Amino acid sequence: MLFLRLAIFILVITLVVLFLFFAITKNKKYLLLIKTIFNYSLYLGVIVGLIYLIMRALQI
Numbered sequence: 497m498l499f500l501r502l503a504i505f506i507l508v509i510t511l512v513v514l515f516l517f518f519a520i521t522k523n524k525k526y527l528l529l530i531k532t533i534f535n536y537s538l539y540l541g542v543i544v545g546l547i548y549l550i551m552r553a554l555q556i
Contacts, residue, residue, distance in 0.1 A: 507537055 511530055518526035 507533070 511533065514526050514530050514533075517523070518530070
């Protein structure tokens with residue numbers, strides 16, 4: 497559980513810093529990077545969530 501909280505904390509910090517870079521420079525590459533990181537994080541979160549639910553259902 498600690499690892500999950502740490503990963504989410506680092507992800508949020510990364511996204512906030514990239515958004516600040518975008519706000520300062522108005523460079524669109526930061527928005528693309530934010531979108532890419534968010535999409536991969538969302539996919540990984542869904543996969544990990546499904547694995548967690550399956551393991552709970554099978555009592556592993």
